[in-house]
Each structure stands twice: as C-alpha cells, then as structure tokens.
Amino acid sequence: MLLDANVIEKKRSPRLMKNSFMKxxxxxxxLIGLVVLVVLLGTTLLDGWKYLTVDFFxxxxxxxxxRAGIKGAILGTLWLMAFTTPIAIFLxxxxxxxxxxxxxxxxxxxxxxxxxxxxxxxxxxxxxxxGLTIFVRQFGLGNSVIAASLTxxxxxxxxxxxxxxEALRTVPLAVREASIGMGASKWQTVSRIxxxxxxxxxxxxxxxxxxxxxxxTAPLVVIGIPVALLTTPSSPLDSFQALPMQIYNWVKxxxxxxxxxxxxxxxxxxxxxxxxxxxxxxxxxxYSKRF
Amino acid sequence: xxxxNIRERIANNQRSKLVEKTVPIVxxxxxxxxxxxxxxxxxxxxxxxxxxxxxxxxxxxxxSTKWNAFSSTPSWGIFPLILGTLKIVVIGxxxxxxxxxxxxxYLSEYASDRTRRIIKPILEVLAGIPTVVYGAFAITFVTxxxxxxxxxxNHFNALSPGIVVGIMILPMIASLTEDALSSVPNSMRExxxxxxxxxxxxxxxxVLPAAISGVGAxxxxxxxxxxxxTMIVSIAxxxxxxxxxxxxxxxxxxxxxxxxxTSGDAAFGTDVYYSLYAVGMTLFIFTLAMxxxxxxxxxxxxxxx
Amino acid sequence: xxxxxxxxxxxHIDNKNLNHSPMEMQNKEIFTSKNFNLWYGDNHALKxxxxxxxxxxxxxxxxxxxxxxxxxxxxxxxxxELVPIVRTEGEILYRDTNILDKNMTVEELRTKVGMVFxxxxxxxxxxxxxxxxxPRIHGIKDKKxxxxxxxxxxRQAAIWDEVKDRxxxxxxxxxxxxxQRICIARTLAVEPxxxxxxxxxxxxxxxxTIKIEDLMxxxxxxxxxxIVTHNMQQAARVSDKTAFFYxxxxxxxxxxxIIFENPHDKRTEDxxxxxxx
Numbered sequence: 001m002l003l004d005a006n007v008i009e010k011k012r013s014p015r016l017m018k019n020s021f022m023k024x025x026x027x028x029x030x031l032i033g034l035v036v037l038v039v040l041l042g043t044t045l046l047d048g049w050k051y052l053t054v055d056f057f058x059x060x061x062x063x064x065x066x067r068a069g070i071k072g073a074i075l076g077t078l079w080l081m082a083f084t085t086p087i088a089i090f091l092x093x094x095x096x097x098x099x100x101x102x103x104x105x106x107x108x109x110x111x112x113x114x115x116x117x118x119x120x121x122x123x124x125x126x127x128x129x130x131g132l133t134i135f136v137r138q139f140g141l142g143n144s145v146i147a148a149s150l151t152x153x154x155x156x157x158x159x160x161x162x163x164x165x166e167a168l169r170t171v172p173l174a175v176r177e178a179s180i181g182m183g184a185s186k187w188q189t190v191s192r193i194x195x196x197x198x199x200x201x202x203x204x205x206x207x208x209x210x211x212x213x214x215x216x217t218a219p220l221v222v223i224g225i226p227v228a229l230l231t232t233p234s235s236p237l238d239s240f241q242a243l244p245m246q247i248y249n250w251v252k253x254x255x256x257x258x259x260x261x262x263x264x265x266x267x268x269x270x271x272x273x274x275x276x277x278x279x280x281x282x283x284x285x286x287y288s289k290r291f
Numbered sequence: 292x293x294x295x296n297i298r299e300r301i302a303n304n305q306r307s308k309l310v311e312k313t314v315p316i317v318x319x320x321x322x323x324x325x326x327x328x329x330x331x332x333x334x335x336x337x338x339x340x341x342x343x344x345x346x347x348x349x350x351x352x353x354x355s356t357k358w359n360a361f362s363s364t365p366s367w368g369i370f371p372l373i374l375g376t377l378k379i380v381v382i383g384x385x386x387x388x389x390x391x392x393x394x395x396x397y398l399s400e401y402a403s404d405r406t407r408r409i410i411k412p413i414l415e416v417l418a419g420i421p422t423v424v425y426g427a428f429a430i431t432f433v434t435x436x437x438x439x440x441x442x443x444x445n446h447f448n449a450l451s452p453g454i455v456v457g458i459m460i461l462p463m464i465a466s467l468t469e470d471a472l473s474s475v476p477n478s479m480r481e482x483x484x485x486x487x488x489x490x491x492x493x494x495x496x497x498v499l500p501a502a503i504s505g506v507g508a509x510x511x512x513x514x515x516x517x518x519x520x521t522m523i524v525s526i527a528x529x530x531x532x533x534x535x536x537x538x539x540x541x542x543x544x545x546x547x548x549x550x551x552x553t554s555g556d557a558a559f560g561t562d563v564y565y566s567l568y569a570v571g572m573t574l575f576i577f578t579l580a581m582x583x584x585x586x587x588x589x590x591x592x593x594x595x596x
Numbered sequence: 597x598x599x600x601x602x603x604x605x606x607x608h609i610d611n612k613n614l615n616h617s618p619m620e621m622q623n624k625e626i627f628t629s630k631n632f633n634l635w636y637g638d639n640h641a642l643k644x645x646x647x648x649x650x651x652x653x654x655x656x657x658x659x660x661x662x663x664x665x666x667x668x669x670x671x672x673x674x675x676x677e678l679v680p681i682v683r684t685e686g687e688i689l690y691r692d693t694n695i696l697d698k699n700m701t702v703e704e705l706r707t708k709v710g711m712v713f714x715x716x717x718x719x720x721x722x723x724x725x726x727x728x729x730x731p732r733i734h735g736i737k738d739k740k741x742x743x744x745x746x747x748x749x750x751r752q753a754a755i756w757d758e759v760k761d762r763x764x765x766x767x768x769x770x771x772x773x774x775x776q777r778i779c780i781a782r783t784l785a786v787e788p789x790x791x792x793x794x795x796x797x798x799x800x801x802x803x804x805t806i807k808i809e810d811l812m813x814x815x816x817x818x819x820x821x822x823i824v825t826h827n828m829q830q831a832a833r834v835s836d837k838t839a840f841f842y843x844x845x846x847x848x849x850x851x852x853x854i855i856f857e858n859p860h861d862k863r864t865e866d867x868x869x870x871x872x873x
Contacts, residue, residue, distance in 0.1 A: 015489055015492070016489060018489070018491060019489035019490055019491040019492070022491040022494075023397075023401055023490070023491070025393060026393045026394070026396045026397035026400075026401060027397055027401070028393070029389065029390040029391075029392075029393025029394040029396075029397060030393070030394040030397045030398065030402075030410060032390050032394075032458075032461070033390075033394065033413065033414055033417050033458070033461055033462060033465070034410070034413055036417070036458050037413060037416065037417050039432070040420070040424075040428050040432075043428070043431070043432050044424075044428075047431070090321070091321060091324055091325075094317070094318050094321030094322070095318075095321055095322045095324070095325055097318050098315070098318035098319055098321065098322040099322065102314075102315045102318055102319070103322075105680075112322060112325060112326060114586075115325060115326055115329050116325050117582070117586065118329070118579065118582055118583075119325065119328060119329060121512070121515055121516075121519075121578055121579070121581070121582035122332065122519075122575065122578065122579075123518070123519025123520075123521065123546065123574060123575075123578055124519070124521065125519065125521045125546045125549050125550065125571070125574070126332060126336075126519070126571055126574065126575050126578075127332075128549075128553070129332075129335060129336070129549070129567065129568065129571045130328070130331050130332050130335055132553070133335040133339065134331055134335065137559075154324075154328050157325060157328070158325075161325070172717070174713060174715055174717035175717050175718075175719055175720070177675065177678070177713060177717065178713065178717040178718075178719065178779065178782075179719070179729070180675065180678070180706065181673065181675055181706055181710070181711040181713070181783075182706060182707070182710065182711075182729065182730045182733070182782070182783065182786065183702075183703045183704065183705070183706035183707035183708075183730070183733070183734070183786070184703070184729075184733045185306070185311050185703055185733075186311060186314075187310055187311050187314045188733045190314075192729070192732075192733065193719055196720075196721070197719075197720045208419070211419055212419065212421075214421075215419075215420070215421020215422070215423065215424070216421065217421065217422065217423040217521075217522045218422075218521035218522055218525075218546070218550065221525075221550050221553055221554050222549060222550070222553045223553075224553060244421055244423045247423050247424070247427060248423050248426070248522065248525075248526070251423075251426065251427045251430060251431070251526055252526070259431055262427055262431070263427075263431075266424050266427060269421065269424065270420070270424065273419055273420075273421070274416065277415065277416060277419055281412060281415075295741060295744055295745055295748070297731060297736070297745060297785075297786060297787040298786075298787045300734075300735075300736055300741075301707060301731075301734040301735070301736070301786060301787075304734050304735035304736075305735075306703065306735075
C-alpha cells in the first residue's frame with residue numbers, strides 16, 4: 001500500500017475545517033464592499049437629508065451656509081451633460097463602427113485599438129491638463145461648458161468604444177450574411193441591421209460612461225471651472241458650475257454646516273447616478289439574451 | 292394576386308454609390324481623433340515639460356528630496372510626490388488586493404446564481420461612486436473613525452485616503468478577477484473535485500493558478516487606477532510634500548499637486564505652472580507603464596484551455 | 597492521385613453532357629460554371645467545376661462534409677468572398693454574364709440570386725420588417741406596395757396563415773421551422789430569379805422539413821432552386837437533378853433518379869448507398 005488510509009482519514013477533518021474557514025473569509029471579503037456602501041450611504045443620508053430643502057435647490061452657492069444651494073451646480077452639470085453626451089456618442093460610436101465593421105485587419109488598426117486601451121488607463125487629471133492646454137488656452141475656449149464637454153468626451157470615449165465594440169460583436173455573422181445575401185450594401189447592412197441590433201449594448205455603455213463623467217471632478221478642477229458663480233450659462237461658451245465641483249468646494253470648508261451641505265449635494269449626485277445605473281441595468285437585462 | 296412589378300422597380304432603383312464611399316472615410320476620420328487625443332496628450336506634456344526643464348534643472352527634479360513649489364526659494368525634487376503616491380497605492384493595495392481577489396473567488400466559486408445576481412450590481416454601484424464622494428467619505432467619516440483608535444493620526448494623513456482608495460479600486464479588481472476565474476473551464480474543477488479535493492484546495496491549487504495571468508492583470512490595472520486617483524487624496528491626504536515614510540502625517544501625491552496648483556491661481560508662464568506638466572508627465576509615465584505591464588501579462592501568460 | 601481523379605471526373609461530365617443534351621433543350625441554362633477553381637489560401641477547395649443549372653428546376657448538390665458543396669453554392673452569389681483569403685479562377689455564367697467579372701455589381705447579383713441559409717437567420721425585427729427588408733433596401737418605400745409584397749411573399753412561403761395576426765411580433769418569437777419560412781419569404785420578397793438554399797432544413801425538425809420540401813415544389817413553378825444538402829433522401833425527394841461533390845470535384849451530375857438508382861461512378865454509388873459520408 002502506497003497510501004495509508006488512516007493518514008488520509010486523519011487529515012480529512014482539518015482539511016474540511018480549513019475549507020469552511022476559507023469560505024467564510026471569502027464571504028467576508030465580499031461583504032466588505034457591501035458594508036462600506038451601507039455606511040457611506042447611511043452617514044451621507046444622516047448628515048444631509050435635512051438639508052434637502054426647496055431653497056437648497058433654488059439658491060446659488062454662497063459663503064454663508066444658510067443661503068447656499070446647488071442651483072448653479074445642477075444646471076451647470078445638466079449643461080455639461082447636454083454637450084458631452086452627443087460629442088462622446090459621435091466620437092465613440094463612429095470609432096467602434098469603423099473598427100468593427102470597416103477597418104482592415106492590419107497593423108494600423110491594431111495600433112488604434114491598443115491606443116484606445118491605453119487611453120482608458122490615462123488618469124482623468126491628465127485629461128484635465130490636455131483640456132487646459134488645448135481647449136482652454138490654445139482654442140481660447142476658456143473655462144466654458146464646451147471646453148469641459150470636449151475634455152470629458154475624450155476622457156470617456158475609450159469606455160464607450162469598447163462597450164460598443166462588444167455590442168457590435170454580439171450581432172451574429174448569420175444575420176449579417178442574411179442582409180448581404182439579399183443584395184444589401186455594406187452601409188445598409190450596418191445602419192439597418194447591425195446598429196439597431198447592437199443599440200441596447202451601446203446605450204448601456206453610453207449611460208455608464210456618462211454617469212462616470214457626471215461625477216468626474218479632477219479634470220474640471222484642472223481646467224479651472226469656478227466654484228462660486230452666481231449665473232447659469234446661456235450658451236456653451238459661458239462659464240458654469242458643476243455638482244462635483246460644488247461638493248469638492250464645500251468639503252474643504254471648515255464650518256460644520258458645510259459638511260451637511262456636502263452630504264446633501266452628494267445625495268443629489270448619487271440619486272442622479274443611481275437612476276442612470278438603474279436604467280442601464282434594466283436595458284441590459286431586457287435585451288441581454290436575444291440571439 | 293396583383294403583379295407588383297417588384298423586379299422592374301428594383302431594376303429601376305438608382306443606388307447611390309456616394310454614401311457607400313463616404314461612410315468609411317467619415318468613420319475613419321472619427322477614429323483618427325482617438326489617435327490625435329494621444330498625440331495631444333503627449334505633445335502637451337512633452338512640450339511644456341521641456342519648457343519646465345529649461346527653467347529648472349532636470350537633475351534637481353530627479354534627485355532632490357524636497358518639493359517646495361510655492362516658496363520664494365523653491366525646490367523641485369519629485370521624490371516626495373512619488374513617495375506620497377506610493378504610500379497611498381501600497382495602503383490601497385493592502386486593502387483591495389486580498390479582498391478583491393477573495394470577493395472574486397467567492398462570487399465565482401462559492402456563491403449561488405441568486406447571490407451573484409444581487410452582489411454584482413452592488414459592486415457595480417460601488418464602482419460607479421464618484422471619487423469626490425469617496426473623498427468626502429474619507430475626510431468626514433474614515434479619518435475621525437480611525438482617529439478614535441489611533442490618536443496620533445493627523446487630520447490629513449496617508450492611512451485614511453489609502454484605505455478609501457483601496458475600497459474604490461476593489462470592485463474593479465474583484466470584477467476583472469472574477470472574469471479571469473470564470474473563464475477557467477469547469478472540467479478542470481471537476482478533475483480536482485473528483486479526486487476528493489475540497490473546494491478550497493481546488494480553488495487554490497487549480498483554479499487560481501490557471502487564472503493567474505488574468506488575476507495579475509486585474510491587480511496591475513487596479514493599482515494603475517490608484518496611482519492616477521486624484522480627488523480622494525486631494526481632499527483627505529493634505530498638501531504637504533513629505534519625504535518621510537510615516538503614514539500618519541499629511542502628504543501630497545502627484546495628482547494632489549496638480550489639483551492644488553490648478554484650483555488656486557498659478558499664473559500662466561510661471562515655474563509653478565510649467566511644473567504641472569513635469570509632474571503630469573511623471574504620472575503619465577507611471578500609469579502607462581502599469582497599463583503596458585498589465586497588457587503584457589495578459590499576452591505573455593494567456594492560458595490556452 | 598488527385599490528377600487521375602480530376603481526369604475521371606472530367607470524363608464523367610463529358611458523358612453526362614452527351615447523354616442528357618436532349619433534356620437540357622427543354623429548360624434554359626441559368627447558371628453555368630466553366631473550369632471554375634477556388635482556393636482558400638493554399639487550400640484548393642474547388643477543382644475545375646463544370647456544371648449547368650436550368651430554369652424551373654430544383655438542382656441538388658450532395659456530398660460528404662468538406663467536399664466543397666457549400667463553398668460552391670456561396671460562389672454563385674459571391675457570398676464566398678466574405679472570407680478574405682478566397683481566390684477564384686474560371687467562369688461562372690449567370691444568364692450569359694460572368695459573375696466573377698470585376699465589373700459585376702454584387703448587390704445586383706445577390707438581388708437576383710436569393711439565398712436561404714443553413715440556420716434560420718431572421719433579423720431581430722418584426723416579421724413584417726423582416727420580409728419588407730429587401731424591397732426597402734432597394735428603394736421601395738410606399739406602404740401599400742410593401743403591405744402587398746409582405747402578404748404575397750408570406751403566402752408563397754406558406755406561412756401567411758400562421759403569422760398574419762402578428763406581423764408586428766419579433767421574428768425571434770417563432771419556432772425554428774417558422775423562422776426558416778420567414779427567411780424564405782424574405783428572400784422571395786425581392787422576386788429573385790433563382791433561390792440558393794444552403795442546407796435549409798439541417799437545423800429543423802422532421803415536420804418543418806417536410807413543410808419546406810413541399811414549399812420547394814410549389815416555388816419551382818416560378819423560381820429556379822439550387823439546394824445543398826447532406827441529407828440524401830432529401831435530394832432524392834425534392835430535386836430534378838443532382839450533382840455529387842467529392843473532395844472539391846464534381847464526380848457526377850445527372851438526373852436525380854439516375855444518381856440514386858444507377859450511378860455511373862463507383863464513388864457516387866458508395867456515397868448514395870451510405871458506405872461513406
């Protein structure tokens with residue numbers, strides 16, 4: 001006998017104990033994220049919910065906590081999104097369509113794809129430096145809505161490109177063949193069959209990317225978005241405030257009341273993001289299994 | 292049935308060749324913008340960094356251990372800023388790597404389908420929380436909480452933002468690791484379990500080694516994200532370039548410096564203004580290197596099942 | 597080895613041409629391949645194919661997997677070019693036009709030469725939009741014509757009664773057999789000259805298969821059909837002529853009853869009697 005049955009028997013119980021212990025440890029790791037989320041949301045709600053008054057939404061920011069509100073910040077963020085979204089969609093979906101449907105399989109295409117993967121890893125603060133140098137100064141756009149939108153569009157482009165490419169790839173070859181086999185041209189096949197079939201995946205990617213852009217603060221700081229402004233923009237060339245900038249500004253204030261305002265502004269921001277995430281998840285689940 | 296003359300109508304249909312020819316050109320031009328973005332970033336960083344080194348010695352930048360940009364006799368040693376970044380990254384990694392991998396193992400190997408369906412969206416929500424919110428959480432909750440255990444902890448310190456950065460990158464590491472684990476074919480698990488191995492033995496001796504390149508790439512990407520993280524450290528770590536290894540003291544990271552300069556009024560054309568780009572360049576090199584390492588790991592150690 | 601095979605196959609085709617020239621007088625030639633060769637990279641997949649198909653007939657192409665039968669049928673509407681490494685030589689005449697010519701507009705060819713694929717591949721759209729797709733991409737936009745085309749095509753594909761009340765439902769909600777008939781209706785909507793069918797029933801259950809085979813007999817009155825199948829009984833049931841492909845060669849092409857009852861070539865006999873394949 002090479003194996004001693006007694007030894008195996010003896011070792012079994014510690015092995016099983018180790019197994020159960022490790023399982024608990026893995027479960028604990030999983031729960032850490034959960035606990036943090038609960039604590040984060042809990043403390044924020046506790047600190048902030050009393051400050052979610054009508055005045056809070058209708059007042060501009062102020063150095064006096066009792067008068068400070070997020071009107072400028074919210075409207076500014078909406079302006080920012082109104083320009084970032086179409087620019088980002090135009091850039092990203094166009095790029096994804098080219099790479100998936102038209103690009104020849106050569107070194108240049110490979111280079112473009114690697115380049116996009118690398119752009120996805122560039123810190124947002126570096127995109128801020130790009131925006132500051134090129135859009136704010138070189139193009140003379142100043143700290144305007146359009147300068148910030150261009151910067152954020154470039155920043156979230158890689159995310160949407162990759163999500164769109166994945167969505168386009170899920171459209172089966174058989175469906176493409178069916179269209180081409182009927183005498184449809186390349187663009188007819190792309191625009192009438194492939195794009196509509198991939199659109200739920202693309203929209204999910206867009207929503208998630210835009211929700212990332214909404215909360216992004218560092219590039220806005222770098223391109224010099226003001227924290228105290230008593231007007232709302234009336235054109236994309238105007239300066240503006242943004243919700244995350246407002247939070248960043250308030251959290252640095254020494255007065256305790258500003259901490260509550262910070263929390264209140266965070267509640268508004270998170271509510272906005274959760275709503276967008278929720279929509280994205282619904283779209284994804286609804287269309288996840290179609291082929 | 293009426294004769295619809297479909298054949299005739301189709302034959303008479305004039306197809307426009309114009310659209311077919313322009314669409315690829317338009318899409319290609321759009322694609323070029325992504326390349327231009329990279330060129331723009333490199334151009335911006337390189338040109339202004341060269342400007343900076345025209346004013347400040349590159350030797351000082353690389354060798355001095357003091358960074359004091361706003362003094363009347365400034366010193367420009369990048370070391371404290373890099374050290375600040377590394378302190379945050381190391382603390383973040385200690386938090387995020389074991390928990391991220393542990394959570395991924397739980398989700399991929401132990402959790403029921405139902406648990407997975409509940410927990411994964413929660414992790415996605417966690418991943419979607421803006422960093423400025425994490426920053427606020429660090430300074431208003433985590434720092435006071437830690438101070439109750441560690442009284443000498445400063446208001447601004449490395450520990451609190453480091454932990455929070457770890458929590459921020461946790462979902463990313465967990466989700467990428469889980470992808471790597473679930474791509475290990477079930478036949479390998481069955482092979483091990485079928486010999487009487489426990490689940491943990493199967494995970495640690497078969498599944499994890501098989502997925503190691505994916506796990507490695509996930510960790511490196513997570514750390515790269517931590518290096519570039521800006522708002523948490525700007526809010527909770529302070530703005531004191533610090534060359535000591537003490538994690539209880541205020542510090543400044545590379546990203547923190549960029550935010551400090553740009554949120555104040557650094558006059559265009561001053562040394563401080565140009566130093567932004569030298570710091571940005573250093574930061575860019577660090578993250579680019581990490582991303583390339585991650586891509587290299589994925590390529591080099593790609594498992595063939 | 598290969599050389600001799602090519603020679604024997606060439607002889608057989610000559611024999612066939614002599615034996616059956618009277619029959620070809622009846623129906624006009626619609627597709628003629630002359631010394632057609634095809635390579636996937638270095639792989640010589642089709643060797644010196646000489647074949648003629650005729651109007652208002654069902655021609656079947658049979659042969660074991662990898663014999664080149666699918667490649668050949670996809671050459672007839674140049675769908676084979678979707679694989680980038682394909683190279684061809686020789687001629688394929690469609691009503692006296694060489695379709696391999698560089699000046700050939702493939703979109704026009706594919707409008708006239710419709711195709712039904714191995715697996716049902718409806719678009720993720722409504723039944724109506726699936727069938728109206730062809731006319732629409734060819735510039736027919738008015739609702740009334742489209743309504744008529746959709747109804748006519750669905751009737752021709754023998755599925756009108758099953759779907760007339762749910763034309764706006766997604767085609768993916770239908771069964772596999774129904775989906776395949778929607779695909780046939782979609783192909784018929786542009787009134788093609790010929791319908792190519794690439795193993796159209798291989799993914800379907802027996803009842804759906806019979807329905808589609810019956811449908812083919814109906815369609816034969818108005819269309820010419822070329823069908824690739826690995827199901828020999830199906831070829832025997834539905835086709836007028838049958839070509840046997842083996843290792844990229846046409847071994848034998850003849851009236852279906854001759855192929856199945858009295859083949860001239862030993863390999864054909866071995867295949868149709870189930871000794872290999």
